[in-house]
Amino acid sequence: MNLFEKIEPLLLNVQKPARYIGGEPGSIMKDKSQIKARFAFCFPDRYDVGMSHLGMKVLYAVINQRPEYWCERVFAPDTDFEALMREHHLPLYALESLEPIKDFDFIGFTLQYELCYTNILNMLDLAGVPVWQRDRGESIAPIVCAGGSCACNPEPIADFVDLFFLGEGEEVDLEVMDLYVKMRDAGATRSEFLKAASQIQGVYVPSLYDVSYHEDGTVKAVTPKDGAPATVRKRIIENFDKCPAPESFVVPFSEIVHDRAVTEVLRGCLRGCRFCQAGFLYRPFREKTPETICEQSKKLIDNTGYEELSLCSLSTSDHSRIEEMMDGLLTFTENEHINLSLPSLRVDNFSTGLMNRLRRVRSSGLTFAPEAGTQRMRDVINKNVTEEELMRTCKIAFNAGQTSVKLYFMMGLPTETDDDIRGIIELAQRVVDMFYEMERRPKGKPVQISCSIATFVPKPFTPFEFHPQDTREMIAHKQKILEEAVAGHKRIRASWHFPETSILEAVLAKGDRRLCNVIYGAWKRGCIFDAWSEHFNYPLWLEAFAEQGLNVEFYANRPRPYDEVFPWDHLDYYVDKAFLIRENEKAKQAQTTKHCRLQCAGCGVTKVTGHPCFDYSKPLRDLPEALTS
Amino acid sequence: MVPVRATFEKRRRAKYISHLDLMRCMQRAFRRAGVPIWFTEGFNPHAYLMFPLALSLGCESGCECMDFRIDGDMPMQEAMERLNRVLPPDLQILAVAAPVRKHTDIAFADYAVRLDSEQPDALRTAWDAFIAQPEILVEKKTKRGTAQVDVKAQAEIQDVQTAADGLLLKLRLPAGTSVNVNPGLLTDAFLAWLPEHAPEVQTGTVHAERLAILCADGTPFA
Numbered sequence: 001m002n003l004f005e006k007i008e009p010l011l012l013n014v015q016k017p018a019r020y021i022g023g024e025p026g027s028i029m030k031d032k033s034q035i036k037a038r039f040a041f042c043f044p045d046r047y048d049v050g051m052s053h054l055g056m057k058v059l060y061a062v063i064n065q066r067p068e069y070w071c072e073r074v075f076a077p078d079t080d081f082e083a084l085m086r087e088h089h090l091p092l093y094a095l096e097s098l099e100p101i102k103d104f105d106f107i108g109f110t111l112q113y114e115l116c117y118t119n120i121l122n123m124l125d126l127a128g129v130p131v132w133q134r135d136r137g138e139s140i141a142p143i144v145c146a147g148g149s150c151a152c153n154p155e156p157i158a159d160f161v162d163l164f165f166l167g168e169g170e171e172v173d174l175e176v177m178d179l180y181v182k183m184r185d186a187g188a189t190r191s192e193f194l195k196a197a198s199q200i201q202g203v204y205v206p207s208l209y210d211v212s213y214h215e216d217g218t219v220k221a222v223t224p225k226d227g228a229p230a231t232v233r234k235r236i237i238e239n240f241d242k243c244p245a246p247e248s249f250v251v252p253f254s255e256i257v258h259d260r261a262v263t264e265v266l267r268g269c270l271r272g273c274r275f276c277q278a279g280f281l282y283r284p285f286r287e288k289t290p291e292t293i294c295e296q297s298k299k300l301i302d303n304t305g306y307e308e309l310s311l312c313s314l315s316t317s318d319h320s321r322i323e324e325m326m327d328g329l330l331t332f333t334e335n336e337h338i339n340l341s342l343p344s345l346r347v348d349n350f351s352t353g354l355m356n357r358l359r360r361v362r363s364s365g366l367t368f369a370p371e372a373g374t375q376r377m378r379d380v381i382n383k384n385v386t387e388e389e390l391m392r393t394c395k396i397a398f399n400a401g402q403t404s405v406k407l408y409f410m411m412g413l414p415t416e417t418d419d420d421i422r423g424i425i426e427l428a429q430r431v432v433d434m435f436y437e438m439e440r441r442p443k444g445k446p447v448q449i450s451c452s453i454a455t456f457v458p459k460p461f462t463p464f465e466f467h468p469q470d471t472r473e474m475i476a477h478k479q480k481i482l483e484e485a486v487a488g489h490k491r492i493r494a495s496w497h498f499p500e501t502s503i504l505e506a507v508l509a510k511g512d513r514r515l516c517n518v519i520y521g522a523w524k525r526g527c528i529f530d531a532w533s534e535h536f537n538y539p540l541w542l543e544a545f546a547e548q549g550l551n552v553e554f555y556a557n558r559p560r561p562y563d564e565v566f567p568w569d570h571l572d573y574y575v576d577k578a579f580l581i582r583e584n585e586k587a588k589q590a591q592t593t594k595h596c597r598l599q600c601a602g603c604g605v606t607k608v609t610g611h612p613c614f615d616y617s618k619p620l621r622d623l624p625e626a627l628t629s
Numbered sequence: 630m631v632p633v634r635a636t637f638e639k640r641r642r643a644k645y646i647s648h649l650d651l652m653r654c655m656q657r658a659f660r661r662a663g664v665p666i667w668f669t670e671g672f673n674p675h676a677y678l679m680f681p682l683a684l685s686l687g688c689e690s691g692c693e694c695m696d697f698r699i700d701g702d703m704p705m706q707e708a709m710e711r712l713n714r715v716l717p718p719d720l721q722i723l724a725v726a727a728p729v730r731k732h733t734d735i736a737f738a739d740y741a742v743r744l745d746s747e748q749p750d751a752l753r754t755a756w757d758a759f760i761a762q763p764e765i766l767v768e769k770k771t772k773r774g775t776a777q778v779d780v781k782a783q784a785e786i787q788d789v790q791t792a793a794d795g796l797l798l799k800l801r802l803p804a805g806t807s808v809n810v811n812p813g814l815l816t817d818a819f820l821a822w823l824p825e826h827a828p829e830v831q832t833g834t835v836h837a838e839r840l841a842i843l844c845a846d847g848t849p850f851a
Contacts, residue, residue: 009834011645012687023642023717253650305657
């Protein structure tokens with residue numbers, strides 16, 4: 001049943017209706033009589049956010065490449081349209097067929113940030129699918145699944161989801177769909193299918209694990225049943241260069257956050273910054289060759305018609321052949337009036353060669369992330385950037401005519417003192433001083449240093465997973481210090497947020513399965529779009545915690561001993577807990593660890609892959625200057 | 630360099646594309662289609678595309694206009710075929726030709742409007758009473774805030790028909806750069822008037838379609 005006739009009368013009463021009707025160029029239509037399984041790929045946030053997400057585009061292409069499967073897109077309707085949908089009994093539908101997703105075989109959510117969890121419940125409810133896994137009965141469809149970075153600790157939403165995909169989805173998603181079709185056609189039930197799926201590497205079926213707790217509320221044990229594996233290991237794509245990449249995107253009509261062609265240039269990160277979850281979750285480091293990157297970029301531009309190309313990775317300037325890559329990309333983008341934008345550049349390896357190439361690219365200001373204000377603090381978090389490197393990079397930027405620089409910092413880092421906080425503004429002031437000491441500084445506009453200071457959230461699978469987050473009071477104290485430190489500095493602007501969203505993020509990131517009831521309670525009280533400050537309602541969340549006899553401090557502010565069983569310990573992301581402990585101990589001593597290209601840190605990845613991540617016999621002098629120090 | 634005026638349709642899903650979004654959508658379609666469109670010169674070159682008359686969101690049309698220039702020797706018919714292959718099925722070019730009239734020649738546009746209702750006769754009676762008012766003042770958003778407009782004086786109601794499922798209107802409204810009235814201005818005023826003057830009449834969706842863009846002498850803009 002196509003819902004077009006029911007949707008249409010509502011559209012002129014909502015903001016930006018083009019978000020709700022599909023039909024965009026590049027959206028894939030199929031004849032459903034030829035389809036064996038349908039996948040509703042749900043992004044639990046608004047269209048303009050979800051449509052900017054590369055992972056969705058990748059998996060949309062991978063599933064739709066199979067003629068017998070049809071993957072469609074679904075986003076969270078904004079509150080105005082949601083109200084009309086509920087009033088007119090319009091169920092949540094997918095944007096390609098405009099058919100209700102409750103009739104699909106798979107309803108899959110991508111988990112990009114913890115504060116989207118209530119939206120998942122809301123979308124299931126709008127779809128007419130029971131939010132609790134246990135209420136879905138024995139008929140096999142729809143299977144509610146989820147993947148993405150937050151799947152590394154899926155426990156807080158474990159009771160809502162049939163199965164989780166751990167790691168990279170390009171292969172395992174299709175394996176699970178193949179198994180599903182085979183078992184459904186043989187008349188299998190939901191639980192029979194889930195039991196069989198749990199045997200596939202990278203599939204975690206939470207209903208097959210019992211969790212017991214100590215009296216103090218910490219996890220005692222996670223016990224598998226029905227033959228489910230004791231630990232579930234994530235999936236990775238071994239040959240990343242040959243991995244299928246989307247040749248086209250759905251090109252939206254309405255404006256979205258990142259409205260451009262995007263090519264993924266490398267996966268994983270070799271830096272080992274101790275606060276960064278992505279840097280550990282996506283190991284090992286793998287890159288595409290410049291030839292592949294240029295070919296895929298060219299194809300994307302031709303098929304989407306985009307006027308802008310961006311490169312995606314955790315650290316683009318760590319690509320071992322970046323200058324070749326840039327030369328290749330600039331050759332075709334300049335000929336065809338394409339803007340090239342390069343996020344994720346690191347301060348330390350912003351070479352003059354790279355800067356010269358970047359000068360050919362239109363830029364709207366430079367952003368760098370020193371993350372901490374003092375060298376001691378940067379050593380603690382293993383952000384191997386020195387002040388000299390930052391100054392050198394800013395100088396290159398100023399010489400190129402830039403006058404505004406944006407710096408990203410964190411506060412609430414382990415071992416942090418008030419002096420480290422003051423150090424943020426002192427560092428920014430030294431950048432200002434350096435500008436005025438330059439003889440040939442850009443004339444006209446005054447220099448402007450913007451410091452954005454986020455509250456640190458300790459995350460699973462990082463060396464700081466053992467650390468408590470700063471309490472609300474500690475954060476308030478540090479924000480006051482910042483306020484005093486920045487007063488009177490005309491050329492420096494500092495900005496930060498209220499800490500409540502970061503506190504909830506920490507709780508949900510490191511939470512256990514008991515939080516399912518809290519999330520349900522918060523959603524029932526009306527919490528949705530928690531990542532948006534205009535919707536975020538912390539008091540309602542606190543009520544939901546209190547109702548379950550739980551509190552945020554237990555999850556966010558409690559130091560966790562090395563021998564504690566963590567809610568995510570039965571999930572294997574290739575990185576050893578022993579390695580995380582070693583790194584945490586080094587952090588306490590402010591000792592740094594070299595990046596992976598210089599020396600293997602023994603994180604545990606090679607034990608799984610069976611080979612070193614890099615060819616260490618290759619002389620360092622053949623690498624870009626950035627990677628050799 | 631060949632100047633081209635394309636006539637295109639905007640229906641079903643495509644009628645929810647806003648005017649600004651349509652501009653971006655077409656620019657990208659030219660790139661996908663490989664049609665060598667002329668770029669403006671200067672500091673920030675961009676594809677030259679001109680829409681002489683905007684269509685309001687939600688209104689269908691089979692007579693929309695878009696001007697561009699082909700920078701090369703591609704025949705305009707081929708440009709149209711290439712564009713149609715990469716445009717959504719609800720947004721298709723119907724014809725291409727050399728532009729004849731200037732944009733400033735546009736003076737009127739014709740619309741068909743359908744007001745859904747299960748009480749078509751009662752709705753007709755209400756409409757007749759509504760339109761019999763000496764003037765119908767509505768607030769109209771302009772570049773400088775809002776202004777009061779007598780929409781009755783602006784609209785030429787060419788036909789009113791009662792159908793099984795509602796009321797069918799044919800309207801001729803001023804269009805162009807100086808005065809522009811879209812049919813929603815009149816239908817919104819009617820729907821706002823109804824609850825007070827004919828509270829028993831229930832209405833459903835309003836469908837609007839632009840039928841023609843006309844010059845001052847009544848000939849189609851081409």
